[in-house]
Amino acid sequence: MKKGNGAGLRWGVLLVLAGILLVYPLVERNAFYIHLLVMIFFYIFLGLGWNVVGGFAGQLSLGHTVFYGIGAYTSTLLFINLGVSPWLGMFVGGILATLTSVVIGVPCFRLHGPFFAMSTLALGEVFRILATYWRDLTQGAMGISIPVKFGWRNFIFEEKAVYYYVILAFTVVALGVSYWIHRSRFGSNLVALREDEEAAESLGINVPRNKLWAIMISAFLTALGGTFSAQYVLFIDPDAEFSVGLSLLMAILPILGGVGTVWGPVIGAAVLVPLQEGLRAWLGSSLHGLHLFIYGGLLILVVTFLPRGILEWIQAWGRKAIPSLFPTPLLEKPAVPRSNHFMAWSWLTPKGTGDGTLMEVKDLHKNFGGLAAIRQVSFQIQRGEILGLIGPNGAGKTTLFNVISGFYRPDGGKVIYHGEMISSLHSAYLICRRGMGRTFQLVKPFPSISVLENVMTGAFLRAKAHAAAQEDGLEILELVGLYGIRNTLGKSLTISDRKRLELARALATRPDLLLLDEIMAGLNPKETAEAINLIRKIRDHGITILIIEHVMQAVMSLSDRIVILHHGEKIGEGTPREVAADEKVIKAYLGEEYVLT
C-alpha cells in the first residue's frame, strides 16, 4: 500500500512537470528563455543518444559528431538539392548514420578503453576533413545556408516555440528508448559487457552483436539531433557539424549527470547548458573559450571525484529527504517470502542422478606456442555427478576449463555436451546458452552494479522480462546467502561474497553443468563448509558439477569421482578413495604424507 502511494506521488510529480513543460512556451514571451529550453532539450537528446553506447555499453566514443554530421548533411543536401522534406531526410540521415556506425563499429569494437576512444576521435577528424574537401557535395568550408522558407513541410518555423515542442517530443522518445534499455535484457547485456567482456560472454551474451546494436541505436538518435540542429540554425559547415568540442560535450553531459543511467544526461544538460548559454549571453564573444575552459575543468573534477555523477548525490539526498519520491530499490522483501526457497524454485526441477553421460571430453589438446598445456585428455561426466578436477599448479586445469567453456580453441579432440559437439562452436556465449555455466579463478563480479543486478545479468539469459529476471535473481541470492546484501555494489564485497556472487550469477543462467574454478580458494574454514553445503544443495537439484579445487578436504568429501591432471595429462581417475590410494597420484600431487581420513 505504502509502495502504491510512492508510485502515485512519482507519477504526480512527473505529470506536473510535463504540464509545466507543455504550457511554459505559451506564457513565456522572452525568446531567450525559449531558446535556452530548446538548447537544454537538444543537448539532453544528444546526451541520451551518446549514453546508449558510451554509458550503458561503456564504449567511450569521442567521435559521435560523425553521426551527427551525417544526419545534418544528409537532410540538408536532400532538402536543398532535391527538395526532399527534412522530416523525411532526417530518417534517411538516421539510416545512413546507422549503416556508418556498423562500418565503424565492426573493426573499432575490437579495441578497448582509450584505444576505442582514440580511434573514434580520429574518425571524427577524418569526416571533418572529408566534408571540407568534398566541395562539390558539401560546399566545403563555406558551409551551406538553408533558405528560410517557413512551413511544416520544410521543418522551418518562425516561432521558436514550435522547435521547442519538436525537440521536446524527440527527447521524450529518447527517454523512452533509454528507459526501455535500462529495464530490458538488452540493457542488462550492455552493462555486463561494459563491466567485463569475458564474464559477459560466460553468461551467454553475444558481446560484439550487443555492442553493434548499441552503437546503431546511438548513431540513429544522434543523426536526428544533427538534422534538428541544421533546421534550427539553418546553416551547416564542417567545423560545426564535426567539431571535437561537440563530440566531447555529448560525452560530458551524461558523465556529469550520471553515466549509464536514464536520467544522467537530463541532469547533466540541465546543469551545464544554462551555464553555457548564460555565460555566452553575459560575456558575448569577449572571452572566447571560457565555457569550454569551464567544461574541461568540470570534467576533470567530476571523473576524479564524482565518477558516478550528480545523479548519485541527488538520489542519496532524496532518499533521506523525500523517500516516497526516491524509492530505495527493493527495500522490502519480495512479495512472497518463502522458507526453503530453493526447493520452490520454479525452473529447477530435480533431474535425477546418474542417468547417462552429460558431457564427454575426448582427446582434448591445447598448445600455447610450443608448450602443450593439455595433452590428449579424455573423461566423461555423468548427469547429477560432482566431478573433481585436481592437479598441481600449472597442470592445465584452468586451461581445460577455458577450452571446454569455449574461451580457448582446442588444437585437437572434441567436447560433446548433451550429444552435441560444442568444441566446434568456438564461442563461449553459445556454449553457455546450451546450458553450461562457469566461474572464473580470478573472480570477475561486475564492480559498479549491485549484487542483484549482477545476478540478473545471468538470469536475463532465460528470463524475458525485468520482473522475471529480478525474481530469479532474488531467489538465487537467497539460496547462496547474499540476499541481505543485494543492493551492495559488486566491488565492495569480501572475497568470500565475490565467489558466492560469481556462483550465483552462473547459476542464474540455469545451467545443467556448472564449472567451478577454485571457488573455495582463500575462504576460511567456516566459509569453506558453507560452500561445500551450497554445492551439495545445487547438485541435489540435478545440476551436474565439475569443480577445480585445491582444498583437498573439500574436494575429497564433495566429489563422486576425481580426475587428476599433471603436466597437461590425465594421470588418474576414480573415486576419492581410489585416487587417494593411487601411488602415482600421491607422488605427483598429494605428497607422501597425505592420509585419507
Place this chain on the structure above:
Amino acid sequence: MLETILQLAINGLTLGGIYALIAIGLTLIFGVVRIINFAQGEFLMIGMFATFWIFSLLKIDPYIALFIFTPLLFLLGMGTERLIIKPILNAPPIAQIFSTFGLSIVLQNGALMFWKSDYRSLETAYSNAVINWAGLMINVPRLVAFLVAVGIVILLYLFLQKTYLGKAMNAVAQDRDAAQLMGVDINKIYMVAFGVGIGLEGLAGALIMPIYATYPTVGFTFGLIAFVVVVLGGLGNMIGAFLGGLIIGLVESFSGFYISPELNTAIYFLIFVLVLIIRPSGLMGIVGAEEMGLK
C-alpha cells in the same frame, strides 16, 4: 622524377623527425605511467607559445629558449602528474580518458582566452635557410629537429639502460607491482616519467617554432599526429615512435604531392585506425599490451 622522389623522401624524413620528437614524450608516459595523455599536444602548444613570447618580447632565440623551457615543462609535467594524474592512476578507463581530455580542453581554451586564436609565428635568420646538397634542398631548422630527435632517442635509451632511475623506470614499465616489491618508489617514477615526457614537449616546441606557427589548437593537430605515430610504432616503444614518426612524415610528404595536401590528415588517420585494427601492437610491439587488452 628520381630527383622529385628523393626530395620528397628528404622532406618526409625531416618532417618525420619532428613528429617523432613530439611523439616520444607521449610514448614514454604511456610506457611507464600507463596513461594515454590526451593533453600531450597542449603541452607542446605551451612550449611553442612560450618560445614565441620570449622571442618577441626578449629577443631570445628559440635554440636558447629550449634550455629554459625544457626544464620548466619538466617541472610543469611533474606538477600535473601530482595534481591530475595521480588521483586517477587506478581509476576506470572513463576517468583516465576524460581527465586528460578535460585537461587538454582546459589548456586549449586557456590559451584561447589569453592569447586569442591568432596564428603567431616568428622569423629567425635561419627559418628559411636551406642546405643545397647535390640539387636536393634540406631545410636547416627541420634538419636540426631531426638530429635532435635522433639524439633524444639515443640519450633516452642510454638513460633507461644505464642509470638507476632509468632502470627503475624500465622496471615499472614492465611490471609495476614487481618493481614496487623490489623497492622502487613508483610514485616518484611516475612523476619523473611524466615530467620527462612533458619536458620533451617543451624541447620540441622550441625546436619547431622557427618553422611552424602557433595557435591555441596547434596541440590538437600535433597531438593527434603523435597518437598516430605512437600507435604505429607500438605504444611505449621509443624506437617504434621514432620509426613511426619517419613513416608518417614520408606518407605525408608523398601523399601531399601525389594526392592532395588537404587530405594528409585524413590519410594518416585512416592509417592510424587501420593499424589499430589490424596490428594493434604496432610495428615494434607494445609494452604491457596484455594489460591494455591489445593482444
